[in-house]
Amino acid sequence: GAGVSQTPSNKVTEKGKYVELRCDPISGHTALYWYRQSLGQGPEFLIYFQGTGAADDSGLPNDRFFAVRPEGSVSTLKIQRTERGDSAVYLCASSPMGTAQETQYFGPGTRLLVL
Amino acid sequence: AQSVTQPDIHITVSEGASLELRCNYSYGATPYLFWYVQSPGQGLQLLLKYFSGDTLVQGIKGFEAEFKRSQSSFNLRKPSVHWSDAAEYFCAVGTTSGTYKYIFGTGTRLKVLA
Numbered sequence: 090g091a092g093v094s095q096t097p098s099n100k101v102t103e104k105g106k107y108v109e110l111r112c113d114p115i116s117g118h119t120a121l122y123w124y125r126q127s128l129g130q131g132p133e134f135l136i137y138f139q140g141t142g143a144a145d146d147s148g149l150p151n152d153r154f155f156a157v158r159p160e161g162s163v164s165t166l167k168i169q170r171t172e173r174g175d176s177a178v179y180l181c182a183s184s185p186m187g188t189a190q191e192t193q194y195f196g197p198g199t200r201l202l203v204l
Numbered sequence: 205a206q207s208v209t210q211p212d213i214h215i216t217v218s219e220g221a222s223l224e225l226r227c228n229y230s231y232g233a234t235p236y237l238f239w240y241v242q243s244p245g246q247g248l249q250l251l252l253k254y255f256s257g258d259t260l261v262q263g264i265k266g267f268e269a270e271f272k273r274s275q276s277s278f279n280l281r282k283p284s285v286h287w288s289d290a291a292e293y294f295c296a297v298g299t300t301s302g303t304y305k306y307i308f309g310t311g312t313r314l315k316v317l318a
Contacts, residue, residue, distance in 0.1 A: 093247065122305060131208075131294050131308030132248070145303035180248070189236055189304040190255050195248040 091115070093196035095181050101202045102171055110166040110199045112181030118194075120187030121164050123156060124180040126198070132180050138164060139187050171203045206231050208297050210309035217285050218317045225280040225312050227295030236298035237278040238306065239269055243291045251293075254278065265289070290316045 094113040102108050114121050119140050124132035134148040138158045146156070153171075158164040168175055178200050182193040209228045217223055229235055236255050240248040252263025259271040269280045278295060292313045296306040 131310050134305045137303045137305060187304055189298055189300045192250050197247040
């Protein structure tokens with residue numbers, strides 16, 4: 090079946106602009122995660138959705154970052170007033186129910202470059 | 205604090221040689237442990253995972269890992285490396301309370317010489 094997909098695969102924007110990154114999880118997965126991978130680093134947790142609600146947004150770096158999942162499937166990560174330090178690969182993952190023993194399935198990521 | 209350390213940033217091995225990638229973790233409870241591989245332009249792919257039971261875990265592509273509680277380690281091994289194994293490898297701890305998220309190490313980039 091189809092895996093996790095993310096669009097766009099690459100995004101170049103200018104400092105101060107607004108961007109939206111989209112994640113389409115595996116069908117039927119209720120748990121959805123966003124991670125950010127900076128150059129030379131491992132992925133870092135940003136936010137976790139269980140269904141439509143953000144169950145844990147403790148990893149969002151500041152209030153310029155926001156994410157939604159209005160119908161419990163597709164999620165959008167939104168970044169306002171982008172800064173050069175936001176440049177990274179943004180990864181999305183999903184799992185069936187969000188339990189500890191489940192494997193998280195990752196998408197290919199969106200590479201964001203802020204000029 | 206929960207953390208994962210991968211001491212080797214880069215490793216180079218010859219094709220056919222054995223491989224060991226190191227991973228050390230810091231976690232207050234019994235950890236759930238994972239190894240993922242990331243090839244250029246690809247998403248993270250799960251190689252293997254450990255939750256409990258037998259401390260030697262078999263994964264895909266001929267990889268295995270051994271959980272050693274006394275050393276807080278979960279090292280990844282492969283007896284004979286193939287050129288296609290060149291990629292970046294990430295060790296992760298899965299938290300077991302609250303949000304079940306992953307804490308990743310910084311990764312080890314593997315280069316394979318023909």
